[in-house]
Amino acid sequence: MDSLKELLAMKLPVLSFWSSMPEAASSYASEFDSLYYFLLWTGLGLFLLIVVPMCWFVMKYHRRDEHQKALSQRDYNYKLEVAWTFLPFIYLAVCFFWGFIGFLDVYTVPVNAxxxxxxxxxxxxxxxxxxxxxxxxxxxxxxxxxxxxxxxxxxxxxxxxxxxxxxxxxxxxxxxxxxxxxxxxxxxxxxxxxxxxxxxxxxxxxxxxxxxxxxxxxxxxxxxxxxxxxxISLSPKELGAKLYQTKVCVTCHTTDGTTKIGPSFKGLYGSIAELTSGKKVKVDDSFIKEHILTPSKTPIKGYPQVMPPFQGQLSEVEINALIEFIKSFK
Amino acid sequence: MSSNTNYINAKTGFASWALTIDHKRIGLMYLVSIMTFFLVAGVFALLLRTELLTPANTIMDAKRYNQLFTLHGAIMVFLVIIPGIPASLGNFMLPLMLGAKDVAFPRINLLSYYIYLFGAILALSSLWVGAIDTGWTFYTPYSTTTDGGVVLMVTAAFVLGFSGIFTGLNFIVTTHKLRAPGMTWFRMPLFIWGIYATAVIQIMATPVLAITLLLLIIERTVGIGIFDPVLGGDPVLFQHFFWFYSHPAVYIMILPGMAVVSEIVTVFSQKRIFGYKQIAFSSIAIAVLSFLVWGHHMFVSGQSELVGMIFSVLTFLVAIPSGIKIFNWLATMYKGSISLKTPMLWALGFIFLFTIGGITGIFLGTLSVDVHLHDTYFVVAHFHYVMVGGTFMAFMGGLFYWWPKITGKMYSEFWGAASTLMVVIGFNLTFFVQFIMGSQGMPRRYYSYLDQFQIYHQISTVGSYILGLGFVMAIWTLLRALKTGKPATKNPWHAATLEWTHTEVMPIEHNFHEQPTVNEGPYEYH
The missing domain is CATH 2.60.40.420 (Cupredoxins -  blue copper proteins)
Incomplete structure (x- = not known):
């Protein structure tokens, strides 16, 4: 995982320019960035359009003595109201269409692929x-x-x-x-x-x-x-070790005897497991295979029933490899 | 008649509170409950931020982290922000501002408080069964298959919905039937318009949530397949149902905030509100449009592209009434006599932060841009700018604005201003970097993260401590005023609405000595 993170780190910017996007790896991503930066800069403009007057008014019309009255009680201006109701439409329409075009690119799947x-x-x-x-x-x-x-x-x-x-x-x-x-x-x-x-x-x-x-x-x-x-070139145990990682058995099962979410593989092979029904079964090749493929059929007492079924996901060669791998932790 | 009696000292004893039908006392009980949950969920947030100081296990494991962000979200949304302003300040102020003795159905008002309390207890009791880890959105099929007290928490949200429905119903009827003589619709303070629009959304949208949550409970308990594909259901259906409520709910949260700011801006500029009707009708427009935009949460969920397009258009439309409000507030300040007392500072903070929240909303409404930003920290930041930078700033502003009326005491202006500043600085530190992280691809709800995001997370965490301290300072400033504050006058801000002009320093039990009559608008400053 650490090496993965190091590799990925190179592809995402580290504290570079505050608004920079991650490296674009397709022509779509470059087009996307044009829209993103358009929104960013116009958004900044819009923000200043509101905050600058706000600060200006606060300074200019600041109440200097307690009895100071407002300079005007005017509370309506037709042209202003129309302007700030309808001008945003134009801006928002541009944003919409630009975004919609990009959206179609994302979801129009090419024929030859x-x-x-x-x-x-x-x-x-x-x-x-x-x-x-x-x-x-x-x-x-x-x-x-x-x-x-x-x-x-x-x-x-x-x-x-x-x-x-x-x-x-x-x-x-x-x-x-x-x-x-x-x-x-x-x-x-x-x-x-x-x-x-x-x-x-x-x-x-x-x-x-x-x-x-x-x-x-x-x-x-x-x-x-x-x-x-x-x-093909791996020994059964090596293949088992690989599957242990890639099929993420490692998330729940340790090989050193400590219990995580499921039982540890250490000493597991040949031991006696108690099912939630109270039935006791020997952990042999058949039991391990059945439990890997359909764990819900043989729920084991004292553990949460969270193991996903691997039915249809593992070949016979891979199951054998996993059994050999488990068997190796005596 | 002694001018010393007020709604607090009129009656004493536990029963006088527990069985009160006085809207002011009920509002206060809501306020205390809401603030308590705010502090609890706020501490959860600080724990989350502390965990995120490093990508590894800092103070908790992944399971605990997932439970904590779920609780933070669920408590803040369902127990704090949704009831927030309407149930506390709204309850207290709405009859006073309308010139009424109480709300239309005082007993239902009390009932809605107890339903709220019951819902809160249910929500917290889910911790006992096992804290849930679904996120506050309860997306299926995760929520129907994970362990923990999902059914209890969902039932709590279901129950809390009824509290909101009752409060909303009460406000609508009160506004229609109990206005003082002469108070026409266009002489109502804008706070009432905002609360009224909120109430309309609440009674129309909440039943949909109730049905959705009920279906979820049925699926989990009886195993009838509605949302889980293993049982023949459709998980995306849940998202449609959920957001059909939860998007309007976002406006349930923000409209009251805008309503408070509308009051503060005009009073502290001593100038008639600019564009009264535009602000009033923009609240109604937001209420209507809020029902038509839920699909913008689902642009990448697998819904059809045509549907995505329609929701994008409607989403942009809802930006317009929000913009109208902001521009009208600015025009109100123009040529005013602007006082920078604490409530106005919170209101200015609101405009500053809500503008950023609104503009980043345009990013997210833009279809292709949302595809990249969806489910990243950009969304987390946007949401907090609107809900904390917006609603909660306004809530604090409203508390500082009406505190002299509620408690009869003035607070320290210095500490009030200092806490506002702390909150604004802390807030921006916490959440602005989250926009950057999000645009760079940092997904939300991540316990661990790639190393290059660490510096952003650390800045964010430091910011959250400052933010937390700011809120504690603000609340402490208010509470200290109870003990050491100077006595307030009847109308310290020179406001022109009835709750200031026609009441005692603290209102009497039945609000007014005699029925006020109204013969001019709410913002005539003479």
Whole structure:
């Protein structure tokens, strides 16, 4: 996590000019910034238009002795009232149309694009690459994409609301359970950019981070190959250790015997677990597999029932790897 | 008749308060309750800010942090700002300003206070079951699946809604039926217009919240699928329902603040309010439009783009009546005789901070800009500029303005001015940097954050301490006046409204010795 934060730090400005936006990584983001700065400067003008007269009047018409009367009791001016009722319309209409045009850009999905699937889950992102037949997952996961290509994210949530937020692209979209939402981008800069979860989703909401790694096409292809080969060459225990991180088992389960939210893996294999029904079961290969896939079927006494089901998310190879990993902590 | 009797010393004993139907005493009981919850939720805010000094665990873990920001928000919104000005100052002043003996339904007024108290107890008892961690917005399906006393807290909000409905109903009927002879609609003080518009929103919008919260309770307890997709519901439906109330609620919070400022600006300029009808009708315009803008909370929620466009247009429209008020206040000050007593300082602080809140609202109403800023600290800052910089500044201004009438004592001008200054400085330190953080992508409701945001968080935290101290100083200044303050005169600010011109130093139990009659506008300074 620390190295992730260091990398991200380079991409967001540190106490630079007070109004500066994070580095723009797409042509849309640059267009967005024109509008943002338009609002900023006209807003500053509007602010001065109100505060300067206010301070001026306070100084000029300050009551100097107790019996000083107002210089005028005039309480109406037709032209002024019309002016400050209708002139703002023009300004606001400009803001509206400019913002609306940008909004259409965000939500008009291009036809020719690479499709990625995004799954939000407490508290990590899974990105599936249908064309490349790979997927990446976990807290702080690296999401590789090729530069200068349209990318569409088709997104859904496994549990509660999340929101997929890429500040460097000025885009964000809520990720919902039971419905698909889409977001697209075309990066024109190579580099690594943060992805935040922007919709509050519980304890580890602020750790539900990822980073978008924008690469030239050749590098991207190599990155995909690297992911494909990585899993095959690992020993079961190594793969288990990797899944322990990426599937965020680490959030609740320790390996050193201390109890976090769930039981520690140390000495777990072969022990006797008591279910909430009072039934006692031996923690063997079958039990671990069943509990990982559908934890609600075998709730264990004394622990909160918060483990998400991994049914359909893990291959047989990966389950075996996790069992071997757990088994290794005697 | 002795001029020494007033609504405080007319009767004594616990029952004379607990069973009172005097709107002034009920207003005071509300005031004490609201201020107590304000201090509690304020301390929560300081704890949150202290936690955010570092991105790691500073003084609490993530779970506790999430519970605390939920409680801070829920208490401040439902127990402090929504009832805030109307239930305390409104209750006290509305009959006095109208020239009435009491509100139209004094017993319902007392009942609404006890409903408020019951709701508050329910809200706090949720702590016992387990503090909730949903955020004050209770978004589903998180709120239907998390642990803790969600049902109790939601029931509390449901119950508190009824308190607001009763108070609103009372104010509407009082305004229609109990105006003094000669007080036409356009001779009413603008405070009444603001409170009246607020009451209209309250009785029309609150039932929607009640229904929504009831549906949420049903889903959590009986498991009928309304919002949770696992049960066949739609989570976005909850957001529509919730904001259909909660956006009008934002105007329930700000309209009374504007109403107070309208009074203070004219009195402390000793000049007729500029554009009386424009200010009055802009309150009504805000009340109507407030029902049509809820979707601007949901530009990135997955609602259709067409709907987003319509809500953006309507949102910009609501900016116009707010602008009208500000410009009219400025025109009122022009060629006035401006006195910088403490209430006026709070009112000027209001204009300063609310303007920033309003302008940043334009950013958020602009569709594409909102996509980037939504759910970041920019929104947090905007909301606080409007609700604290706006409503709460006005609330304090109103307290300092009417304190001599409520308590018969003058406070220290020095400490009053000093506390105003502290609040304005502390407030800007706390929240201005949050605009910067937000524009740079710092999401809200984050327990931890990336290192480059730390300096902003630290500035914000230091600011919050100054802000907290400023509020404590202000409240202390008011309380100290009870003991050591000089006796007030009947009309220390030379105001022209009935609560100053036709009452004793402190009003008697039935407000006026004889029925006042009105034959000119509320702001004629002779």
């Amino acid at each position: 690479k499709n990625l699937r995004v799954i939000g889950q407490k508290w990590n992102w899974t990105i599936q690459y249908p064309d490349e037949e790979i997927s990446v997952s976990g807290q702080g996961v690296v999401v590789g994409v090729p530069v200068d290509e349209n990318i569409i994210f088709t997104m859904s949530s496994q549990d509660v609301l999340h929101s997929f937020f890429l500040p460097n692209f000025r885009i964000k979209q809520d990720v919902l359970p039971g419905r698909y939402t889409t977001l697209w981008l075309k990066a024109d800069k190579v580099g690594e950019f943060p992805i935040f979860c922007a919709e509050y989703c519980g304890d580890n909401h602020s750790n539900m981070l990822a980073k978008l790694k924008v690469m030239p096409r050749v590098e991207y292809d190599a990155w995909v190959d690297g992911i494909k080969n990585a899993d």
